[in-house]
Amino acid sequence: LMLEFISHQISISIERKKAEQELNAALTKAQESDRLKSSFLANMSHEIRTPLNSIIGFSELMTDPAFDSGQQVDFAKMINASGTNLLAIINDIVDISKIEAGQIQVKKASFSATHLIADIQKEYSFNASMKGIELRPDPSNPKHEIIFDCDENRIRQVLVNLIGNAIKFTKSGFIEIGIRTTDNFIQFHVKDTGIGIPEENHKLIFERFRQLESAETKKYGGNGLGLAISKSLVELLGGTIWIESPPEQGSVFYFNIPL
Numbered sequence: 001l002m003l004e005f006i007s008h009q010i011s012i013s014i015e016r017k018k019a020e021q022e023l024n025a026a027l028t029k030a031q032e033s034d035r036l037k038s039s040f041l042a043n044m045s046h047e048i049r050t051p052l053n054s055i056i057g058f059s060e061l062m063t064d065p066a067f068d069s070g071q072q073v074d075f076a077k078m079i080n081a082s083g084t085n086l087l088a089i090i091n092d093i094v095d096i097s098k099i100e101a102g103q104i105q106v107k108k109a110s111f112s113a114t115h116l117i118a119d120i121q122k123e124y125s126f127n128a129s130m131k132g133i134e135l136r137p138d139p140s141n142p143k144h145e146i147i148f149d150c151d152e153n154r155i156r157q158v159l160v161n162l163i164g165n166a167i168k169f170t171k172s173g174f175i176e177i178g179i180r181t182t183d184n185f186i187q188f189h190v191k192d193t194g195i196g197i198p199e200e201n202h203k204l205i206f207e208r209f210r211q212l213e214s215a216e217t218k219k220y221g222g223n224g225l226g227l228a229i230s231k232s233l234v235e236l237l238g239g240t241i242w243i244e245s246p247p248e249q250g251s252v253f254y255f256n257i258p259l
């Protein structure tokens with residue numbers, strides 16, 4: 001009887017210990033998420049205020065009769081650019097929140113990856129050419145059309161993110177959009193001749209809010225969410241994303257999606 005009592009007491013104490021450990025783990029997690037939320041708010045309020053202030057400022061100037069119609073057109077362009085920027089930030093915030101809440105659904109359907117790449121290239125080559133950069137398909141892309149089953153919009157979103165970054169971080173040269181297939185997966189890549197990313201940061205840049213801070217990179221702007229969203233989307237589609245960036249040679253972002 002005594003032995004039974006002792007073993008019962010021991011199992012109660014083991015249970016208690018386990019509950020305590022679980023509670024501690026939950027607490028640590030809650031504190032971590034609280035800390036992230038604060039840094040999120042600090043980051044975002046800056047990113048949102050900048051374009052919003054420009055919208056308010058330039059729309060106010062537009063009502064001032066001292067400016068001629070040419071200047072008013074310039075103001076309207078500023079307002080448009082800031083509005084577009086703001087929308088992109090809000091879309092990123094909504095996406096990362098949905099991803100974290102596990103609320104993003106994948107909609108698979110058959111589509112042409114060849115057409116997708118051609119469309120994106122047409123859409124963004126103007127932005128690139130404004131910086132004197134050529135945005136082109138990789139010359140060694142397969143000549144035949146590649147059709148496969150996946151969520152086209154999500155793949156487009158990842159490619160657009162990578163291309164946006166490539167344009168942002170490249171001063172001169174070119175950007176190439178590539179596609180390869182094997183029996184098991186389809187692989188995309190975006191190659192640029194930009195500032196590159198040192199090896200020790202290759203993992204870090206995929207974390208949310210991460211931007212490589214230096215006087216040089218400060219000037220590029222952004223919210224540090226693009227690559228975190230891209231990584232989550234690729235993983236949601238069952239794939240992986242990674243980067244290669246040999247010194248002085250720009251960056252190549254790859255991602256593959258299983259077939």
Ligand code: ADP
Nearest residue numbers: 165166169196205211212222223224225226227
């Ligand atoms: P954002 O571009 O808004 O800062 P991202 O998550 O898209 O956020 O990128 C995180 C960081 O990774 C960038 O701030 C930059 O330091 C680095 N980075 C991303 N793409 C490139 C690139 N093509 N070339 C050089 N650095 C890059």
